[in-house]
Amino acid sequence: MGDIRQSLLPRDVLSAAKELLYHLDIYICNLVQSGRQTPQVDTKTLELVEEFILHSPKDRNVQPRRMSALQELQLLEIMCSCFQEQSRDAVRQLMFSALFSLQGNRADESRMALLSKLVSMAVAVGRVPILECAATWLQRTHRVYCVRLARVLVDDYCSLMPGSVSTLQNIHSSSPRFCCQFITAVTTLYDLTTEDLTPPLELLQMIVSWLQDDPRLVLVTLLNTALSGSPPISSLDLTPLGGLVRWCVKAPLAYGRSEKRPPVANGTAESQAAEAGPLFSTLHLSVLQVLMMLPNVLNEKGLFGRLALLQPETLATLTSDLSRLLDLADEHGPPGDAHTLSQLALDRLAQALQVALANGALLCSREDLRAICSRLPHNNLLQLVMSGPVVYYNNIHTPPMAFSPHSAHSPISSHPTHQPLPPHPAPHPQYPAQPFLSPMPFPYRPNH
Structure with missing residues (x-):
């Protein structure tokens, strides 16, 4: 396509x-029709x-041409x-990549x-085709740029x-792939470490x-996603x-921080925090439901x-942040x-850990779990989770396990800290495989 440059130079x-987009299409x-395995x-x-x-x-001495706001709107249309x-x-995805894949040069700001x-x-x-292409872009691009796009939206x-x-x-309903990537990006952006990084109430309600x-x-x-290896870190x-x-x-501690809150458009920050409480409870329940679906999906x-x-x-990062929030709550809160x-936050952590361990979302030993939670204060539910029986998975990537509820051939074994029980008069029936769920169908702001 290099030979069309001379025909583009005289044009406005x-x-x-517009002409270049036509030729690019x-x-x-032709690239896709050529049958190449990975057209570039x-x-x-x-x-x-x-x-x-x-x-x-490319030439730094050439003054770049600029579009007016109206011309830019026409280009977007x-x-x-x-x-x-x-x-x-395949053509749409390759064209989107040609337009917006970051190249590590000064044109990247214009791309974004x-x-x-x-x-x-x-x-x-x-425009669903664009949202589908954007979902792929979010999956392949460095998270720094993904959260910039999320912040704009x-x-x-x-x-x-x-x-x-x-x-x-x-x-x-129109683009679940984009919605999933958008949720991932906004939960990466809004990590509740500061007031500015606390999700707006409208965003929370929507999710x-x-x-x-x-x-x-x-x-x-x-x-x-066809998983052939570890995704880029x-x-x-x-x-x-x-x-x-x-x-x-x-959320319980982040929304209860004692820092001075700025006024908001739809009421005081305190009223928004009160409204956010039930929303986070509902969200927590949904997360636990998703974790319980995982065995079927992963199998x-x-x-x-x-x-x-x-x-x-x-x-480990979460428990470190939580420990800091707990200290602040002790110092400044009633x-x-x-x-x-504090107990609500710790209860939610314990529930998430227990359900994640039981359903294969978290693969770590109880010893590692105790090390991760070592900075946290005592919580009855969290203590039960950290001292409960270990669930292992029959896989070379994880350590051997005493008992797996997902295997029909895993007998009950004694807890490592207890002596074995005497033989029972009648042998225990082996635990059946766990019944699975039924199969499922499947702060950058550009100038306007």
Whole structure:
């Protein structure tokens, strides 16, 4: 495509961009039809995209051409139509990658700005093909840029125009893949470490309603991903389960912080915190329901006992943050309230750990678990979880186990700290396999 550059130079900025998109569509269609196993867009084509669509010329001495706000809106509409009219998903995905895959150069800021506006428009006008491509982009891109895109959408639909959150909410049924990746990104962004990183109430309400309608939504990426190896450490998690557990556990203390809260549009911060409490309780229940679905899902993919959706490192960070919040609550909160909120947070952590261990989402020994939770104060439920019988999985990636409820050949063994019981007059029946559930179908803000 390098030979079309001379024909694009005399054109005005919008006409050149439109013409290049037309040629790019033809070029990628030919690439896909060529039958190559992994078709790739050549470097010269990517340079044309940077020059005539992202307006970042290679020559630093050349003044980049700029679009007016109206021209930019027209370009976004053209791009929406281009992806909507292209019927082949392989072509759409490759074109989206050619336009928005980050290259590690100065054009990346222009890419992020245009991508954020395009995805925001796609949400507004219901362009599902773009949302599906954006879901793939979120799965493959460094998490730093993923959370930037998520922040733009939250700003556009939850902060700048709160009444428009229903528009974002409606994509739940049209693009579950994008919704799953969006939840993962926002739970990565809003980690409840500060007031600014506490999720807006509108966002929380939307995610809770999504999971009430269909808790399996958070497993969509897992169900649609062929896992051939470990994902890049810089990418988003495979599911938002870790982030959602963090939200539920930290919420009672994070929303009870004593820092001065700024006024909000729809009432005081205290009233919003009171309204958020039941929402986090509902969210916690949904997370536990999803964790109980995992044995069926992981067994179908041959990953039970091999894939940990909750990482010990994530839990170590969570318990460290929780310990700090507990100290703050003890120092600044009313004694009775502080104790109640602290026990609620610890109870939720214990429940999540127990259900995750029992259903294969967390693969670690009780010794490791006790080390992770060593900084936390006493909690009866958490103590039971840390001292309970170990559940092991018949897999070389995990240590040998005393008893597995998922195997029909695993006898009951005594707890390591107890002496073996004398023989029973009649042998115990072996534990049957666990009945599984039925199979399931399956702060960057660009200038506007």
